[in-house]
Amino acid sequence: MAKGVMIVAEQRDGALRKISLELASTARKLADQTGDEVSAILLGAGIEGLAAELGKFGVDKVFVGDNAALEPYVTEAHADATAKIIKDNDPAIVLFGASVQGKDLSARVAAKLATGLATDCTDVKVDGGKMVATRPMYAGKCFGEIVIEATPQIASLRPNVFPAAENAKAGAVTKVDVAVEAQKSKVLEVQKDTSGKVDLTEANVIVSGGRGMKGPDEFKILEELADVLKGTVGASRAAVDAGWRPQKDQVGQTGKVVSPNLYIACGISGAIQHLAGMSSSKCIVAINKDAEAPIFTKADYGVVDDLFKVVPELTAVCKKLVA
Template identity: 50%
Template sequence: MTKILAFIEQRDGQIKKSSFEAAKTAFDLSQKLNATVEAVCLGNEVNNIDAVGGFGISKINFLKNPALEKYSSAYTDLVTDFINQNNFDIILFSATSLGRDLSPKVSARLNCGLAVDCINLDIVENNIIATRPIFAGKALLDLKLNSEKKIFVLRPNVFSAGTPNENKAEVNTINVEVSEPKVKVTEISKSEGKLDVAEADIIVSGGRGMKGPENFKMIEELAQLLGAAVGASRAVVDAGWRPHSEQVGQTGKTVSPTLYIAIGISGAIQHLAGMRSSKFIVAVNKDKDAPIFQSADYGIVADLFEILPALIEEIKKLKQ
C-alpha cells in the first residue's frame, strides 16, 4: 500500500500554519489513493504537536533531540533515514525557507523526483499530477514524477487547511542521536511581532515609489491596521530600506495571500513572479502605464503620498 508522509515544521516550539496545509493535503491524497498517511516533526519541545490530528493525520512521529531546536544539517540525515526505514512513497513539504532548503537535499539522498512550488495536485489514473508556475509565473506546467519515491513542495496559502476537527494525533516520540554539525547556528535574530510574508493572508508592499525608508512608516501603519505583513520590492531591499526577509519576488519570497496591496511598485516581471497568484491585487501608482496594473484587480492611478494617508484615516474610522 502507498504510504504518504507530511513534513511538519516548527519554529520556537510552535507548528507553522503552512504545515497544517501540508497535513490536510497529505490526508486528502491518502483518501484519493487509498493510502496510509503519517507526519514527521523534528525538534525538542513542540506545543500542541498532536493538533495535526485535526487535519486528518492520526499519527505524528516526533524525532526529538535538544540539538534540533536550531536547524542544522542533521535534519537532512534524520528525515532521509526516517523515510527509508519506514518505506514512505510520497513526501509533502511546504515551500517555506526550511522546506525549500531541505526538500532538494532529501531528494538527492533518495535519488527521487522533486516538484517544487506546487499550486495544485490532481489524481489522474492513480498518478499525482502536480501544477507549478514556470517562466516567472507566465505559464503553468502540469507534471508527473516517474521515480519510485516522490517529493512535492507546496506553495503556502494555496492549499487550504480548512477548519480542523477535535481529533488529536497519536504522538510517537523517537529520541534520536545527532552528530556534531559541521556548521553551527550561533544566533537567530528576528523581528518580534511581525508576520512572515510567506504565510500572511494580507500583505502591504512598498516599492521605489516610497522615495525613502522613512516613508515606510505609512506602509507599517496600514499593515498594522489590516493585520497584514509588510513586503518590499527588490529595489527597496537592494537599497537597504527594508530587510531581505520582506522581499517579494523571484529572488525573494513567493506569496499567495488573499489580498496583496502594492504601493509604489511598478511591477517588474521578477516581482510579479512572486505575487501573481494572490487572490486579489490592489495597486497604487502614479504611472498609468505601470506593468503592475495589468495584474491588478483594482488600480489607483494617483500620488501614493495622497492616497496612503487618506486610506489609513478611512480604515481607522471603519475600525472605530
C-alpha cells in the first residue's frame, strides 16, 4: 500500500531553491502525523551534495538521479525520471513546488501516473488518512478544498506560503540510475536576469504601482522604497497596459498571483482583478489619494494622501528602521 510523503526538490545551478526547503518542511509535518517517512527526488548533474541540506529540513531519504542530460531542466526527461522514481517507491502523497518548473513538471507527471493534482496550494493537511489541499481559485476570489481520488495524491505548493523549519533527519542518499532518451526539446540559451531582484512570486516585499503613478519614470520612487526593503516592484494591469512596466511585473488575475509578507500598493485603485492577485499577502498597505478606492477594503494600513509625497518620506523612515 502506498505510504509516506515524497517531495520533488528543485535546484538550479547546483543550489536548492527555497521552495525545496518549504516542501521538505511541509512534508515532514504531514508524515509525522502518521509516523511515515519523508523522501525526496533530486535530479540534475553533480547535485548529490544537496541531499544533506534536504536532510536538515526533515527528509529521511533522498533519491538522487545524476545525469548530465538532466541539466538544464527539460520537461520530458525530468518527467520520465520523476514518474519512474514515484512508481518504484509508491508514496501516498507527492509534493511539488508551484514554481514555473514545478507546475510544468507536476502536471506532466500526474498525467503519466493517471492521477490528480491540486495546483498552487496554500494549505495541505491529512484528514482521515487522506490529503486535503486548499487552493485559491478565480485568483483567490474563492478557495477550493481538493481531494485526490487516485494514488499518489499530488499537490504543488505555492512558494513563500509554507514555512521552512530545520528538523534534522538523515537525508540518506540512494542513487538512482536515470536513463535519458534523446529529447525532442533542447534549451538553446538561458538568459539570466541581471537586476538581482527576486521574482514577484517569491518576493518577501512587493511595492506595486498603478495608474496613479502617472508615468514610467515615476516608478523610480517605488524602486527606491523596494531597494530599502529588499523587495521587488510590481504593477497593476493599467500600468502594464500603458507600457510603463514590463508584463512580468503584472500582479492580478491575468498576471502573477503573489503572497509576500508585505504588499505596498501605491496609486492602485484596486480593480477586482488586481485585488484577486494580491489579497493573500500577509500585510497589505495602500497609499492612495482617493479615500473611496476599493484597495482600502483589503488594506491592513491605509494612507489617504498623495503617494508622491508619502512614498519618499516612507523610504526615508524605512531606511532608518532597517539600518
